[in-house]
Amino acid sequence: MSFNTFGRVFRFTTWGESHGPALGAVVDGCPPGLALDEAWIQPFLDARKPGTSKFTTQRREADEVKILSGVFEGKTTGTPISLMIENTDQRSKDYSEVAKAYRPGHADYAYDAKYGFRDYRGGGRSSARETAARVAAGAVARLAIPEVTILAYVSEIGGDRIESFDAGEIRNNPFFCPDPAAAARWEKLVDDARLAGSSLGAVVECVATDVPAGWGAPLYGKLDADLAAAMMGINAVKGVEIGEGFNAARLRGEENADPMRPGAHGSPEFDANHAGGIAGGISTGQPVVVRVAFKPTSSILIPQPTITRDGEATQLATKGRHDPCVGIRGVPVVEAMMALVLADHKLLHRAQVG
Numbered sequence: 001m002s003f004n005t006f007g008r009v010f011r012f013t014t015w016g017e018s019h020g021p022a023l024g025a026v027v028d029g030c031p032p033g034l035a036l037d038e039a040w041i042q043p044f045l046d047a048r049k050p051g052t053s054k055f056t057t058q059r060r061e062a063d064e065v066k067i068l069s070g071v072f073e074g075k076t077t078g079t080p081i082s083l084m085i086e087n088t089d090q091r092s093k094d095y096s097e098v099a100k101a102y103r104p105g106h107a108d109y110a111y112d113a114k115y116g117f118r119d120y121r122g123g124g125r126s127s128a129r130e131t132a133a134r135v136a137a138g139a140v141a142r143l144a145i146p147e148v149t150i151l152a153y154v155s156e157i158g159g160d161r162i163e164s165f166d167a168g169e170i171r172n173n174p175f176f177c178p179d180p181a182a183a184a185r186w187e188k189l190v191d192d193a194r195l196a197g198s199s200l201g202a203v204v205e206c207v208a209t210d211v212p213a214g215w216g217a218p219l220y221g222k223l224d225a226d227l228a229a230a231m232m233g234i235n236a237v238k239g240v241e242i243g244e245g246f247n248a249a250r251l252r253g254e255e256n257a258d259p260m261r262p263g264a265h266g267s268p269e270f271d272a273n274h275a276g277g278i279a280g281g282i283s284t285g286q287p288v289v290v291r292v293a294f295k296p297t298s299s300i301l302i303p304q305p306t307i308t309r310d311g312e313a314t315q316l317a318t319k320g321r322h323d324p325c326v327g328i329r330g331v332p333v334v335e336a337m338m339a340l341v342l343a344d345h346k347l348l349h350r351a352q353v354g
Helices: 038-048 108-115 128-144 167-172 180-195 223-232 245-250 331-353
Strands: 011-016 022-028 065-067 081-086 149-157 202-209 237-242 260-262 268-270 288-294 304-307 313-316
Touching: 011 128, 022 128, 038 065, 038 128, 038 331, 081 128, 128 331, 149 167, 149 180, 149 331, 167 180, 202 331, 223 237, 223 288, 223 331, 237 245, 288 331
Parallel strands: none
Antiparallel strands: 011 022, 022 081, 065 081, 149 202, 202 288, 237 288, 260 268, 304 313
């Protein structure tokens, strides 16, 4: 299988399967001399790991990361950084029926059509478990962009949107929700879906502040294009918006403009940020704002019509342990992909203009 690497200068490659002995990432192009150890990476993995509440999959994984290379005496050496996370709570027997038939909404049929072979244990490489490796790599990327602050949160579950924003509330509930009233509503919403054997979709918003103006490039190296590719590459993501996104198509030109006025040190001050911090593929110095739409988890207990590998009609209910709303644990993954893209573009910018 090709295309397991993302990035140009700051690159990472993920490896491993959902039910294999381990998975991980190799980070290449990281600058030398950055302080790095497992203790730096672990909190980001802890935010993503399963089994933290009844609103996520009950698979129990410690997700403890091991650094195998690229670090000496607590500092990055500039050589490839290899990261490994062991799988310790696989239950492959839960997928015996999946071996015979395709799960609707999953990549089962598409994988089989392409390769003529698939790892049905949790979906193999198509499993959202692969994102643990991205989160570990993203933790390394943050070291290369210390000037930037990245914050993601769930803004909508099952069509129910937040109505207020308090950043201090994001880590105070199991939904990464900045609105305590919405978080209270979501408890019943997600639990009802879970008990019914169904699932819900979600929208994750991510904001990167203090991104300097000038990162990115016109045409084929656009910062927003790379962010869109990074986010669309996350499992279960079906839509990405930068700034106003689709709503920009509903505005008049004067409404969508981001008026400027003189600011300190020759830099402008903006009266709006409809562009999401990116114009012409290049960062403006405004906060970079991305919204990511996660579909409802396809693994549900409600039987769905499908076909077997032999093409016969059947029905399949996906057993096992699954997230009733995969977007919840998507928050640290979205943050990681933002960090990885920004780190890459910082180094690309430095390579071109010094």
